[in-house]
Amino acid sequence: EAQVTQNPRYLITVTGKKLTVTCSQNMNHEYMSWYRQDPGLGLRQIYYSMNVEVTDKGDVPEGYKVSRKEKRNFPLILESPSPNQTSLYFCATRVGGHQETQYFGPGTRLLVL
């Protein structure tokens, strides 16, 4: 079964405590991306990766880091989280071709106190 998994699903942390949200896919897709979803602002892209070792900024990259050392994993790193990073985060893959399709993970709900 095609799957994008994220861990943890829920996280409460405090300002400044580094955290990592993992994302893994089993579809061998080259493209992966991170989004945050906030009420009234919709889904906004944080970072994306077109392939291993290739990453680029989306619309809201400030305060986040990513790495893509292997095709299946694309972790999102918050080195010094702040309350304005409280949000619902989604990881996604994307596959091109005749019918381009995206697959989203189940989401990670983050609360930064």
Next chain:
Amino acid sequence: EDQVTQSPEALRLQEGESSSLNCSYTVSGLRGLFWYRQDPGKGPEFLFTLYSAGEEKEKERLKATLTKKESFLHITAPKPEDSATYLCAVTSGGTSYGKLTFGQGTILTVHP
């Protein structure tokens, strides 16, 4: 900068009452327009990809169409299980291929 505007923000329908959702976009060189369905607390679920004006895609009670400025998601004889937030997104070509810009969504509620 790519922009996507969805309307209405919320739509309430009676079961069987057909309607349409709108997605207006501004993009330099549209490569693809996507529709998703999102249930509360879950990740978006992919529905359709449209590439060029005049293209149409159908799936069960849903039909997506595309013009040079907007896309419509037509819902025919909706059922309560069609209740969800419907999201539209665009991507442009060239060096911006990796970027995806979403609209804020339309919350659809179908009453039995």
